[in-house]
Amino acid sequence: MDNKKGRTSWLKRKFGFNVLLIIPLQVVLNFVLIVPFALAIYLSLTNWSPITGTWYTSPIVGADNYVSILTTLRFQQAIYNTLVIVGGAVTLEFVLGLVLALAFFSWDFRGKSIFASFFLVPMMVIPAISGFTFQTIFATQGALNDVLTRISGTAVAVDWLHVPSSALLAVILADAWQWTPFMFLLMYAGMTALPSDPIRAARVMGATERQIFRRIMLPMLRPIITIALIIRSLEAFKIFDVPFIMTQGGPGTTTETISIFLYKFAIEFARVAWASAGAIVIFVAIVFVTLWASKPLLPKAE
Amino acid sequence: MVDSEEADIENEQFFKRRMTRRQAIAKATAAGAAIGVAIVAGAGGYFAGTSVSPGKSSTTTVTTTATQATTSAVSLGATPADRAVNAVNALKASGAIPAGAKIRFLEAAFRAGNMTPTAGQTRTDPYTGKVIQNSINMLTKWNDLTGVPVEMDLLNDLQLYDKAISEATTKAGTWDFLGQRIDFLVDFINSGVALDLTAFEAKYVPEIRTGNCPVTPVFAQGYYTSDGKYWGFPGCGDWFSYYNRRDLVTNPKLQSAFETQFGYQLPVQGPDTWAQVLDMAKFFDMYKGSEQTLPDGSTATLRGSYFFRDNWFSNIEFRIRFLELGGLLFDNNKNVTLDNAITRQALTDMKALTSYQVKDAFTSSWPTMYPNYSNKQVFQTISWASVAQFAASGPVGGQGFGVYQTPGYLVNNKLIRVTVLYDQTSYIIEKYGKLTSVVPDVPFLFGQWLTDPEISTQELANPGAISDYFRTCHGQDERMIATFFAVWPPNPGIEPGRRGAAEAFDVQFQSLCGTWQMAGMHELQDLWGTQMNAYFTGVQDVDTSVKNMQSGTDGVMDRLGRDAQFQRWQHVVQTFPPALKVLHGIS
Numbered sequence: 001m002d003n004k005k006g007r008t009s010w011l012k013r014k015f016g017f018n019v020l021l022i023i024p025l026q027v028v029l030n031f032v033l034i035v036p037f038a039l040a041i042y043l044s045l046t047n048w049s050p051i052t053g054t055w056y057t058s059p060i061v062g063a064d065n066y067v068s069i070l071t072t073l074r075f076q077q078a079i080y081n082t083l084v085i086v087g088g089a090v091t092l093e094f095v096l097g098l099v100l101a102l103a104f105f106s107w108d109f110r111g112k113s114i115f116a117s118f119f120l121v122p123m124m125v126i127p128a129i130s131g132f133t134f135q136t137i138f139a140t141q142g143a144l145n146d147v148l149t150r151i152s153g154t155a156v157a158v159d160w161l162h163v164p165s166s167a168l169l170a171v172i173l174a175d176a177w178q179w180t181p182f183m184f185l186l187m188y189a190g191m192t193a194l195p196s197d198p199i200r201a202a203r204v205m206g207a208t209e210r211q212i213f214r215r216i217m218l219p220m221l222r223p224i225i226t227i228a229l230i231i232r233s234l235e236a237f238k239i240f241d242v243p244f245i246m247t248q249g250g251p252g253t254t255t256e257t258i259s260i261f262l263y264k265f266a267i268e269f270a271r272v273a274w275a276s277a278g279a280i281v282i283f284v285a286i287v288f289v290t291l292w293a294s295k296p297l298l299p300k301a302e
Numbered sequence: 303m304v305d306s307e308e309a310d311i312e313n314e315q316f317f318k319r320r321m322t323r324r325q326a327i328a329k330a331t332a333a334g335a336a337i338g339v340a341i342v343a344g345a346g347g348y349f350a351g352t353s354v355s356p357g358k359s360s361t362t363t364v365t366t367t368a369t370q371a372t373t374s375a376v377s378l379g380a381t382p383a384d385r386a387v388n389a390v391n392a393l394k395a396s397g398a399i400p401a402g403a404k405i406r407f408l409e410a411a412f413r414a415g416n417m418t419p420t421a422g423q424t425r426t427d428p429y430t431g432k433v434i435q436n437s438i439n440m441l442t443k444w445n446d447l448t449g450v451p452v453e454m455d456l457l458n459d460l461q462l463y464d465k466a467i468s469e470a471t472t473k474a475g476t477w478d479f480l481g482q483r484i485d486f487l488v489d490f491i492n493s494g495v496a497l498d499l500t501a502f503e504a505k506y507v508p509e510i511r512t513g514n515c516p517v518t519p520v521f522a523q524g525y526y527t528s529d530g531k532y533w534g535f536p537g538c539g540d541w542f543s544y545y546n547r548r549d550l551v552t553n554p555k556l557q558s559a560f561e562t563q564f565g566y567q568l569p570v571q572g573p574d575t576w577a578q579v580l581d582m583a584k585f586f587d588m589y590k591g592s593e594q595t596l597p598d599g600s601t602a603t604l605r606g607s608y609f610f611r612d613n614w615f616s617n618i619e620f621r622i623r624f625l626e627l628g629g630l631l632f633d634n635n636k637n638v639t640l641d642n643a644i645t646r647q648a649l650t651d652m653k654a655l656t657s658y659q660v661k662d663a664f665t666s667s668w669p670t671m672y673p674n675y676s677n678k679q680v681f682q683t684i685s686w687a688s689v690a691q692f693a694a695s696g697p698v699g700g701q702g703f704g705v706y707q708t709p710g711y712l713v714n715n716k717l718i719r720v721t722v723l724y725d726q727t728s729y730i731i732e733k734y735g736k737l738t739s740v741v742p743d744v745p746f747l748f749g750q751w752l753t754d755p756e757i758s759t760q761e762l763a764n765p766g767a768i769s770d771y772f773r774t775c776h777g778q779d780e781r782m783i784a785t786f787f788a789v790w791p792p793n794p795g796i797e798p799g800r801r802g803a804a805e806a807f808d809v810q811f812q813s814l815c816g817t818w819q820m821a822g823m824h825e826l827q828d829l830w831g832t833q834m835n836a837y838f839t840g841v842q843d844v845d846t847s848v849k850n851m852q853s854g855t856d857g858v859m860d861r862l863g864r865d866a867q868f869q870r871w872q873h874v875v876q877t878f879p880p881a882l883k884v885l886h887g888i889s
Contacts, residue, residue, distance in 0.1 A: 050471040051489045051821060052862065140661040155591055159661040162839045250613070251664065252836025267464050269825035270489065272471075 044276035051270045058273070065277035075278060077253055078261035084168055085243070085257060086236040089175040093232060094225075096176065097183025102213070104184075105191040116188070123181040131245030134174035135161070138246070161247055164254035171243045171255055175236060183228055190224035191217065223297055230293050237286065258282055375507040382508045383754035386747040389506060390448040398741050404451045405737055405745050407441075408477040410459035410727065440761055444751060450744060452479075459483060459727075463824055469734055470495035478735030478745040481537055484524040484728045485823045488870060492821055496533055497731040497742060503532045506743075508750040510536075515755035515775035520814045520877050525728060528873045535749040537727035538769030541814065542618070544572065544706050546682035550586065555597040560585050572706025574717060576623065576651055579682070579709050583607040583658035586681035606658030608680040611838060612665065613831025615684075616652070618722055620834055623648035625720040625815060626711040628885055630875075631855075636868045638859060641852035649834055649844050656838050664835065707810055718881050719813040727769070729753075816877025820870045821862040829854040 044065055048058035069075050104116060122130070137143045138160040148156040160166045194217060202212050240259035243249060249256030249264075256264075258278075266275035378385040378392075393399050441452040455477070457465065463486050469475035470493035482490065490496035503510065510517050510525060510532070517525075517536050525534045550556055551570050560568040564581050573579045587606030589596055596602050609619060629644040656663075660680060710719035729752070731738055731745045738745050751757055755773050762769055763781040771777055820826070830851055837847040859867050875888060883889075 047861075049861075050467050051493045135665070139665065157661065159664075162661065162664040164839070164841055247665065248613070250832070250835055251839035252841040253832055254836075254841055264828065265825075267467075268460070269822070269828070270467050270493075271825070 040276045041280060043273045044280050046273045048273040049270045050272065055272075061273075065274050066281065069274060069278045069281065074253055074256070075261060078256050078258045079282075081168065081253075081255055082237060082239070082257045082259075085172055085175065085239060085255075086233055088168075088172040089179070089236050089239075090229060090232050092172065092176040093180045093183045094229060096180045097185075097228075098187050100180070100184045101187035101191055104188055106209070119184055120181045122178045123185075125178065127178065127241035128245055130174060130178050131242040134170060134177070134242070135246045138166075138170045162251040164251060167247050167251060167255050171239075171246055174242045174246065175239060178242075179232060179236070183232065186224060186228040187221070190221050194220050226294065226297055230290060233293075234286065234290065375505065378506070381754060381756065382506075382513075383751050383757050385506055386508075386751035386754070387447045390450060390744060390747050393741065393743060394449065399450065399744060400740060403737050403740070403744070404453050405479055405748050406477045406735060407452050407454045407479040407481075408462060408465060409454055409456055409481040410462060411456040440752065440757070444748060447751075450748075452748065460824075463489075466490055466495050466730075466732065467493055469732060473734055475732050475734030475738075476736065477732050478738045479748060480730050480732050482534075482728055482730055484534065484723070485817045485819055485827075487524070487533055487728065487730070488527075488819050488821045489824065490730055491527065491533060495730075495732055495734065497733045497738060497746075498531055498533065499731060499746060500530075500532045502743065502746040506747060506750055508535070508753065509755070513755070515773045517753075517772055518774050518811060518814075520811070520816050521723070521772050523816045523873075523877045524723070524819060528869055534728035534730045535753045536772040537729050537753075539723065539772040540727065540770055541721045541723050541810065542622075542684045542708060543810070544682065544684055544708065546572070546582070546706070547586075547678070550596075550681065551582075553596075553598050555599075559597045573709050576626075576655075576709045576711060579607070580651070580655055580658075582682065583655055587658040603679055605660045605680050606682070607655060608660045608663055608683040609655065610684065611656065611659065611663040611835060613828060613835060616834050616838070617827045617831040619652060619684075620648055620830065621722045621818065622708060622720055623651060623711070625722065625878075625882060626713070626718045628713050628718075630886065631818075632868050632871050636864055638852060638855045640855055641848050645848050645851065646844055649837055649847065652834070653838050653844075664839065708813060710813075713885060716881070716885075718885060720815050720879060720882055721810055721813045722815050723817045813879045813881070814877075815879055815882065816874055818871075818874050820867050820874075822858045826855060826858055829858070 043055060045060050045062060046055065046058040047061045047065070048055045052058075100119065104112065125133075135142075139145075140157050140159050140161075142160075144160065145156045145158055148158075158166070160170050198216050198220075199212055202216055207215070238259050239257050240263065243255045243257055244260055244263075247255045249260045262275050262278055262282075265271045265278070375385055378388045390399070441454065445451045459481070462480065462482055465477075466480055466482065466486075467489065469477075470490070473494070475495070487496065509515070511519075511522050516522065518539060521536055521539045525536070526532055551568055557568045557570070560582075563585060568582070568585075569578050573582060583606030585606070586604055588594070589602045589604040590606075591603065594602060594604070609615070624644060627644045627648060629642070629648070630639060633639050708719050708721045710717045712718075729749050731742060731749065733739075733742075735745065752761070753772075755775055758773060759776060759779050759782060762771065762776060763779065771782070776782055833847040833850045833854070836842045837844050875886075878886070878888060
């Protein structure tokens with residue numbers, strides 16, 4: 001009895017009662033996260049496919065899947081395509097979001113809140129729907145060509161979605177349309193939360209608006225910009241719905257993203273073990289990139 | 303064991319917050335550990351296939367054999383439908399069917415019009431304004447006869463594959479009756495999700511290969527594996543038919559202009575060769591753009607052709623051309639033989655046609671195509687056979703579509719035509735379905751009833767049906783001919799004087815080749831389609847595409863068993879049409 005009491009006291013001293021209370025939840029979370037993750041790692045070391053047998057009898061093939069997937073051109077192209085989409089879309093979203101936020105922050109006009117709400121609408125659209133909408137816009141006989149035909153007076157029939165470069169561009173624009181409001185929201189919230197004293201002081205000392213923005217606001221916004229870019233990049237890295245609906249990864253595989261690639265091979269072609277290796281590779285890469293990107297935000301060691 | 307009174311006191315204390323911290327920690331830890339253990343058990347069960355899944359709370363022993371025969375097939379009834387209904391009623395009377403049982407049916411959304419849920423409703427034809435009765439409600443009819451309801455869920459047909467494989471993985475399922483593409487059947491068999499129907503066939507005799515109206519042999523071949531086992535019911539014998547603007551090809555001025563340009567007569571009866579298809583596409587594509595003037599004085603905005611070029615259809619057209627040119631997937635040494643001149647020619651010819659195509663062909667779907675065709679914006683197109691009934695009701699319909707056979711290639715001065723079944727659909731019984739697990743006879747008998755010669759004719763011979771004929775008597779049935787003839791024009795491409803669609807089917811049966819049934823067909827079709835479309839759209843050259851097709855196919859064959867795949871290919875070879883068998887010296 002005494003021993004038991006002593007042990008609890010030690011735990012209480014060590015962690016505190018509040019920490020002890022969350023242990024059960026942590027245990028559950030660990031099982032939810034760690035067990036599937038461990039299974040994915042295990043499967044990636046086998047050659048299991050649902051169409052060839054059961055997972056637990058599937059032979060271990062070691063790192064074969066990793067070697068195979070890393071040397072597969074289609075996987076490499078999926079990574080490249082995803083990086084192009086992430087780079088293009090997130091940059092566009094950031095620039096547009098920042099400009100819009102600055103405009104809202106700097107100018108007072110009637111109906112500002114209504115406009116702000118209006119800007120947020122694309123974010124609420126289901127990505128599959130926005131993908132379909134943009135497919136309709138960029139179809140050869142779609143809205144964009146129709147508008148260009150009316151403007152130019154000659155028949156315009158650009159094949160936006162089956163020329164590799166324009167297909168990628170179309171996907172980037174669709175993503176930017178949907179997620180620029182998110183950037184706008186974060187930037188605008190960040191700007192309204194900035195302390196007003198340094199800005200007022202700079203203004204009194206004769207700084208121009210441009211100088212105030214570049215030298216005062218932007219440095220103070222840096223943490224929120226970093227967070228916004230990390231969140232959006234991580235999300236964009238997983239992009240699936242929009243390119244899947246607009247181009248199905250084509251023409252060829254020029255708009256096939258990592259998510260589409262993994263979906264096709266894991267789910268459609270039942271190559272679960274092989275695709276698991278791909279997913280693990282991507283996971284590890286994302287963890288490293290995220291740690292690197294968030295380094296400036298982390299507290300520095302004394 | 304905790305006394306209930308004690309438990310009540312404990313609960314009261316808990317809610318009155320009189321519980322000590324130690325008690326709270328102990329209870330929370332125990333609860334967390336229990337949940338953790340449950341999750342591990344659940345995950346283990348999921349992968350071990352002990353049917354721990356939504357809707358199933360305990361391990362299920364799956365029944366995979368037919369119930370003991372108590373009566374002979376003949377005594378159950380004269381037709382497959384009679385036997386099915388009587389057998390279900392007998393099972394019901396014996397108490398073998400649990401109360402509240404229902405058949406869960408997962409069907410491809412595009413086929414739903416065949417039987418439900420739009421069945422029994424009417425629709426207004428957008429072109430003619432006529433009110434058309436959609437399909438009769440087959441599922442209600444079955445329920446009336448047997449008292450076993452059928453609940454249908456709809457999905458994209460490719461997603462059906464994913465669902466089936468998922469259920470094979472978990473060895474626990476929701477659906478009993480699954481509509482699927484026949485070329486995926488091997489994966490379903492290998493994954494264990496498809497129920498072996500051999501014993502059921504022997505017991506209830508659905509007359510797939512027997513009787514007065516068997517399933518067309520080339521289709522039926524798709525439901526039997528090389529070891530003679532039987533795995534599925536026919537749903538639709540899909541293949542391409544080819545259509546062009548009959549009003550244009552019969553115009554004397556256009557005929558004259560074509561002959562001047564190409565040195566031979568415009569093939570009024572439909573092109574025999576792919577070279578003629580290309581010439582016709584070139585000729586009529588001259589009138590694209592803004593209201594060009596045709597030689598007959600009318601104006602038109604016209605593209606040369608609209609043959610689908612999404613991965614799936616490119617792949618099917620490639621297979622047609624590849625076989626017609628004399629290509630075989632394997633040589634006698636079990637080597638994949640895609641990296642050769644035949645593949646290159648097939649792809650190069652397809653790309654040539656692409657220049658005269660509506661560009662949306664790469665990304666479009668059927669609803670996009672129809673307006674193009676019926677609004678006179680496309681000269682020629684493909685479609686599955688029965689679909690023309692909808693297109694024919696458009697403004698062009700009154701002037702007549704030309705429907706013609708699959709074009710061919712001249713090999714050794716002999717015209718070889720091959721029609722590849724591209725989407726032959728089947729119904730399999732899912733081994734892990736809820737009702738199947740208990741009494742598998744019932745979903746089997748539903749399939750037997752649905753595909754009975756008479757019932758399937760009722761199903762197909764109505765303007766709402768979208769599936770093609772699959773039994774030999776379908777083409778001769780007056781109801782079927784009346785329906786199709788009512789909306790189809792006389793067919794100029796088959797034999798003058800004969801009546802429309804039904805004859806087209808008869809003739810086209812002669813060039814049909816069975817479905818390419820091999821393991822991993824889903825992956826192979828994606829691989830081939832992706833690679834050839836990369837070439838068609840200028841992403842890479844033909845050599846790269848062909849080499850990638852070869853190496854990717856080799857990879858699939860090695861991974862899934864080259865010997866077994868070769869055997870399956872031999873099974874396909876046996877379904878080759880006569881001309882192709884002669885070409886390859888196959889007896």
